[in-house]
Amino acid sequence: MPRLNAGTRHVVRFTLNGRPAAFEVEPRMLLTDALRHLLGATGTHVGCEHGVCGCCTVLIDGMPARACLTLAVQAEGCEIRTIEGLAPSPARLSILQAAFRRHHALQCGFCTAGILMSLEAFLATRPDPSAEELREVLSGHLCRCTGYAPMIAAALEAAAKLREDAVHV
Amino acid sequence: MLAQQGKWIGQSVERVEDAALLNGRGRFIDDLGAKPGTLHAAILRSPHAHADIVSIDTAAARASPGVAAVITAAELADITAPLVAGVRAPIETRPIAVERVRYVGEPVAVVVAADRYLAEDALDFIEVSYKPRPTVIDPLAALAADAPVLHEGLGSNLVSERHFTYGDPERAFASAPHRVSVSVRYPRNTGSPMETYGVIAEYDPHEGAYDILANFQGPFSIHAVMARALKVSGNKLRLRLPPNSGGSFGVKQGVAPYAVLIAAAARIVGRPVKWIEDRLEHLSASVSATSRVTTLSAAVENDGRIVALDWDQIEDCGAYLRAPEPATLYRMHGNLNGAYDIRHIRVRNRVVLTNKIPSGLVRGFGGPQVYYALERLMQRIAVTLKLDPLDVIRRNLIPAGAFPYRTASGALYDSGDYARAVALAVEKGGLDDLRRRRDEARAAGRLYGIGYAAVVEPSVSNMGYITTVLTAEERRRAGPKNGAQATATITLDPLGSVTVKVASAPQGQGHRTVLAQVVADVFGLSKDEIQVSTELDTAKDAWSIASGNYSSRFAPAVAGAAHLAAVKLRSKLARIAAAQLNVRAEDLVFAGGKIFSRTNPDAALPFARVAATSHWAPATVPDDAKDALSETLFWTPPELTAPTDADAINSSLCHGFIFDFCGVEVDRVTGKVRIDRYVTMHDCGRVLHPGMVEGQIRGGFAQALGAALYEELAYREDGAFLAGTFADYLLPTATEVPDITILHMESPSPFTPLGAKGVGEGNCMSTPVCIANAVADALGAEAIDLPLTPAKLAALVHGEEPTPPRDMFKPRVSKPGERRIIGAGETRVRAAPELVWKMLLDTDVLASVIPGAHGVKKLSETRFLADVTLGVGPVKGRYKAEIALSDLDAPKAARLSGSISGALGNGEGSGVVHLAPDAQGGTVISYTYEGAVGGKVAAIGDRLLDGAAKVVIGQFFAALARQIGAEEHRPGLMARLLARLLALFGVRR
Ligand code: FES
């Protein structure tokens, strides 16, 4: 691991939602701050900055991670996915996103980005989840608006739809 | 009028808000770009619950890199004035502490710097010297004659006391065969939205005007409070709201004092200043619901009918009274009879101050406190008189034919059929089945109970209810206050498309979607053709003091105002179309994007064309349809009158009804509550969007579940704040929230334009007490207070756990603002005790093994001074530690005592180290420590703090063992190492 100097800025190069990206940061800068304020990727939210709420969840090399507990310099060479990269095209929602809208699985939408990222990663490895498993996944996130039930319904529906689509390909 | 069947209202259409939010394109306050040159603020907060500020030295902080200013009360004295509250009292409430702090988390200084990181760096360099004062946390203790007084001008901690009598309670109590009472303590909890507060403020010295962007939620009566606090007229305070807000649940009303603070800071530095609150700040110093001690008695007939109630409420508003407080206590004043027909009521209301976070709006606002007492009382009446609790509820319900029903204390219940709602819930919710389950569970020896709650949910607050806290004479002097102005503006543009603007300040409730539905129905358009803006700007938009998102007023009041504005505009458009088509306006129908004659559908015009007419050809418009360009409508219900001289107050316009029941099982061993089934029946009048109503109920239920079982903004008796992180203040997650059965009935409100009533707060009122009643039933418990934590319930099942014996230390009495840590451990090193002893007394060795030490200075043979950086959970800071060694018993034992202080907290404590030879020629080092930690660090929860203590002390010994391995020949370190570590955790004897 390279040694980084606390006082100086370091150029960090990585992939953000499939495109090359870079920022220049002090080693202490959090990934949340760098994504949001240096790159303008403000879809990743900060609810607690201590790793509990899950609002800041992004995918780092396919794995869900708390961006608030990740230093920006740790992004070096990684593939990072955020909420901004979820929709297939600007005017279309992904199957999971559309299911969330249909089931009113969001209200204020502040927790939503992190939850969608966790579910996206989970459904990729577990295409036929039970409601119980989804509850487990969601329990890594706090939502203060919805009471969670509509999210589980949405995720179940999205999983079914994704399986169907996979069969037809 | 041209009434027609609504096509959109009542449908669960997809929300217009969602596509952006689902793609991360919401625009929350921290997502909005700030102007170039914007500086960032960080706030230094009090680690003490109650202390005098002896001095504040900001020199080092000012010299810190990137710092533009360090602002304390002294700098703000000239440009700010106190924040006024709901009652006049000799209390100065300011956004920053002046000479004295009164709760943990109170702002003491603001650093404004080039970025947030630099601002937080500088916080560490501000040196504040405090002189702690005695603390009072318990509201009853605050009333004692010898209680420490928070505000000397007041002479005591009692801010307000009022007595009310409605009917003849005295006689009722004298003649009723039974008197049943409950005493309950409602705890402190909060809405804790996922997005914290945020403010971006700017001052224009040429205009003498402030521009504040804040995720405020209203009520906009607080705009007046802010303007006065900033010493400007209302029109010099432009308050803007961001397009999205990440939840509020009442809480974001409390951003107001911070808006004042940051705005004043912006004025001082001459640049825009931005501040985003962090979670620890939010939990410790945003807004809490009031805690309340209530004694409630009922005069009861043999059959369980209640003749009279006697309320004694002691409301704890925290360290300062902030507007609109003491409104929490009076919001329910018209409803103190709940859902029951009770004509005689006596009330004694007292408002007290304690060394806790000031209270404010939190979802349910007064309802949870009132219904916790009232519905616990209903259960107790049943138990006492050996009646079925459901029968007691049924016998007391207001009869269906009685609406509109005037309560004893003055509320006018608009509509309902409570008995039918209960009957429907019992039938459709499967109460019989639940009773069977209870019998089976009990037969199997399990602790199972059923609870009920019947609740009237008020919505659309009367701006005058707060004045019930004043006497009739005081009210006369102050002038009457009443009403609930709602407003909406509908604009037609030159292409004839429709835009709706409201002052509703949504925080995720989907107002834009519902307004599009409401207005589309009036104009016969598609909901997608209606554009809705909720981005309030007080400099440009229509608003009133009642604006905002509180008291569940959106559906009944704001949506209603939008409907009325649209209807008004439609009648003008009808006259324009009638003139063009040569038909009678009364015969015109608006549907499918067209305006056409009912009798001759060929006589038709496109809606957009008529809507654009007043732009393009005003001269062609008939006189009675002038200015069909834009319609701003204000609506206030006539039913919301000021309190009468007899203190009768119609505190809210609408009154929904909720009936809940649930079955719970309490684990005999752990005390954990499992909700077996929860049924909630709602009558919220006409439902405008079923999906959103369900969302409000589910979300409200989840919050209420948290309040019932997990959440408490806990304080230790000495004022230390104990719930500073989400690891301590536990919000329910998906695994805790059970699925619930939601049932509906619709009794439209005759008082609102659309027949809708509020629905957002009901479960926060009904659910906590419904669960508590079920738990009381399961355990046969008489007194039971929230939150119903496993520890509390296990104690009810098994009796209190004995406190573990402590042999090493005499228990110390904690000082205010402290938190105690106790621990012990053991480690082995290969060196003999004599060598270990020497190392312990060596400065260099100490310096190298104390975690986070930057340097150790030797003051004497047995006293050391160390500079350390330590992180506990999210709180990392630099501290100065002083360590002393005593009771030296070479090479067997020593006592280490120390104290530590830094910007983030302070601690002291002591530890004892024993060295004993082991069989291999090495040493067994065993240690115990006990300490107390205060300040910001103390707000970190037990798990984190104790865990961190263990880790750091463990690190110390591990490092020592390594050091001994590496330098077997160098003498003496352990003493210092230990001392510092222990000092960090407040170890001192
Ligand atoms: S912001 Fe990262 S977990 Fe809460």
Ligand code: FES
């Ligand atoms: S939708 Fe608001 S926090 Fe989840």
